[in-house]
Amino acid sequence: NAGVTQTPKFRVLKTGQSMTLLCAQDMNHEYMYWYRQDPGMGLRLIHYSVGEGTTAKGEVPDGYNVSRLKKQNFLLGLESAAPSQTSVYFCASERGANYGYTFGSGTRLTVV
Amino acid sequence: AQTVTQSQPEMSVQEAETVTLSCTYDTSESDYYLFWYKQPPSRQMILVIRQEAYKQQNATENRFSVNFQKAAKSFSLKISDSQLGDAAMYFCASESNSGYALNFGKGTSLLVTP
Numbered sequence: 001n002a003g004v005t006q007t008p009k010f011r012v013l014k015t016g017q018s019m020t021l022l023c024a025q026d027m028n029h030e031y032m033y034w035y036r037q038d039p040g041m042g043l044r045l046i047h048y049s050v051g052e053g054t055t056a057k058g059e060v061p062d063g064y065n066v067s068r069l070k071k072q073n074f075l076l077g078l079e080s081a082a083p084s085q086t087s088v089y090f091c092a093s094e095r096g097a098n099y100g101y102t103f104g105s106g107t108r109l110t111v112v
Numbered sequence: 113a114q115t116v117t118q119s120q121p122e123m124s125v126q127e128a129e130t131v132t133l134s135c136t137y138d139t140s141e142s143d144y145y146l147f148w149y150k151q152p153p154s155r156q157m158i159l160v161i162r163q164e165a166y167k168q169q170n171a172t173e174n175r176f177s178v179n180f181q182k183a184a185k186s187f188s189l190k191i192s193d194s195q196l197g198d199a200a201m202y203f204c205a206s207e208s209n210s211g212y213a214l215n216f217g218k219g220t221s222l223l224v225t226p
Contacts, residue, residue: 033213040121042203042218050212058213090157098145098164098207101214103157 002026006091006104013081013111021076021107023091031094032074033101034058034066036087043090049074081111114139114206118217125194126225132179133189133220135204143209146180146187151219152200160202163187191222199224 004025013019023032030051035043035058045058047066055066063085065077074093078085088108092101115138125131137146148160163171163180170178175195179188187206191198201221205214 031212035216040218043214043216045213045215048213056212088155092157097212098209100147100159100162101149101157102159106155106157 004091004093004102004104006089006107008107009105010108011110013078013109015081015083015111017081018077018079019081019109020078021089021091021109023074023076023093023104025072025074025093025102027093027095027102028071029093029095029102030071031096032068033092033094034064034074034076035090035092036060037090037106038087046076046089081109083111085109086111114141114144114208114211114215116204116206116215116217118202118204118220120220121218122221122223124223124225125191125198127194127196129194130190130192131194131222133191133202133204133222135187135189135217137185137187137204137206139185139206139208141208141210145207145209146178147205147207147214148176148178148187148189149203149205149216150198150200151203152197157203161189194224196224196226198222 034046049068052071091104204217
């Protein structure tokens with residue numbers, strides 16, 4: 001009963017490096033999301049997907065790209081990491097609109 | 113976009129007592145959904161309770177209940193018989209029926225003292 005799995009759980013990057021965060025869900029959910037959590041800011045939406053092959057921008061998309069080639073996977077990419085992208089990243093999935101999210105355990109990313 | 117406001121950055125409650133966390137929201141939609149999520153120190157986000165705006169009855173889940181005041185756009189969470197395991201960050205969130213994603217408040221940190 002895995003639910004939503006995020007890899008890696010921790011990562012340290014140097015400024016300018018690239019990386020991909022992987023989110024995988026085994027619940028056959030249509031909707032998937034990427035949020036970032038910063039102290040005092042709550043959770044802010046980066047990108048989301050309402051189905052395989054579709055993606056859309058959220059509130060803070062700059063510096064990030066996403067892909068949803070398979071229904072169960074939602075990838076978040078950082079092409080050139082910046083210290084401002086130091087954050088905790090959460091992936092979530094949802095069966096359909098308004099059911100409520102199932103979250104992954106988060107990825108703590110530090111950019112130095 | 114809907115905005116969600118949690119005016120209490122921190123709250124404290126004694127074990128076995130009751131505490132209420134406040135949340136207000138701003139929306140022009142007539143149909144929407146409201147949620148409370150709990151984030152313990154483990155960092156895992158856990159759905160606590162869900163409320164459908166068109167339902168008058170307040171949602172309850174065991175010791176957790178909400179006071180939903182639609183006209184006032186208020187959605188407070190009441191925790192009864194507080195336990196040490198209730199210590200966490202609590203986030204209020206909203207989603208319109210025509211939207212695709214949750215809008216979160218900034219959270220309230222709840223401390224439970226013995």
